[in-house]
Amino acid sequence: MELSLAARTVGEHTVLEVGGEVDVYTAPRLRERLLELIDGGARHVVVDLGRVDFLDSTGLGVLVGALKRLRSAGGSFALVCDKEPLLKIFRITALDQVFPLHPTVDAAISADSAGAGA
Amino acid sequence: MxxxxxxxxxxxxxxxxxxxxGVAVARRAGVREDLLDEVRLAIGEACTRAVALHRQYGLADPVLVEMSDGGSYAVRVVDRAPIEAGIGLTALPPDELANESLTDEALTxxxxxxxxAGFVEDLQVRPVDEGIGTEVRMVWPVGR
Incomplete structure (x- = not known):
């Protein structure tokens, strides 16, 4: 399935809903969109992987890139994912220790807001 | 076979x-349904790695994928990049993954x-028998 990207604003957060396959061919488009959002002033970004049916190392590399960029800009980055096959990918690569992972967008936003306020 | x-x-x-x-042939060979996601990911990773090496070295040669089902499902992904390029394969520890100095390429x-390594129990990365290049060989059981 083709990559789909849809961004929306929820309070201080920018939620990017990603769908389809994120691989070596489509990952550059995800990177571009994330850079566009960050360059456009987004500081608290939540990427919703709920409709992603394939994610490879290139896609993971793009997500880590966005995390690093936002952290150095004083922002935050979180992922929404509740599919076991994708969660397994995060565990195997140890990236589950790098990304805040949440089962829903609401959970990601409230955890992130609580973290920022602490 | x-x-x-x-x-x-x-x-x-x-x-x-x-x-x-790769997944279509795996299914036909009798690889269990619950392993197909891993087969898909592993073949993708091996091919992504080969494509990256060919581009890095400016090689127009094709990447070869060979699938065979003699008793198990074996997949070979063969690149033609200089051999030393294929040996720098290492998994990164978690504390290095978010390290600022790590390049995107190294991270990927x-x-x-x-x-x-995590998805393929039977994995070998070795020089090709003839000429220049590396072969990533992955084997999955076929079960009925």
Missing amino acids: ATVKLSFSPAPVHVRTARLV TGVGFALL
Whole structure:
């Protein structure tokens, strides 16, 4: 399935809903969109992987890139994912220790807001 | 034993084709349904790695994927990059993954190898028998 990207604003957060396959061919488009959002002033970004049916190392590399960029800009980055096959990918690569992972967008936003306020 | 060979120009767009073919042949060979996601990911990672190496070295040669089902499902992904390029495969520890100084390429390579090693129990990375290049060989059981 083709990559789909849809961004929306929820309070201080920018939620990017990603769908389809994120691989070596489509990952550059995800990177571009994330850079566009960050360059456009987004500081608290939540990427919703709920409709992603394939994610490879290139896609993971793009997500880590966005995390690093936002952290150095004083922002935050979180992922929404509740599919076991994708969660397994995060565990195997140890990236589950790098990304805040949440089962829903609401959970990601409230955890992130609580973290920022602490 | 049945064999399917696929050879493709080293372009990212063809990696998806390789994944689709690899999974179709795996299913036909009798690989368990619950392993197919791992087969798809592993073939994708091996092909992504080969495409990246060919591009890095400016090689137009095709990447070869060979699938065979003699008692188990074996997939070979063969690149033609200088041999030393293939040996720098290491999984990265978690504290290095978010390290500022780590380049995107190094991160993707490290993560790609972690996925291969994590999803394929029977994995070999070795020089090709003839000429220049590396072969990533992955084997999955076929169970009925």
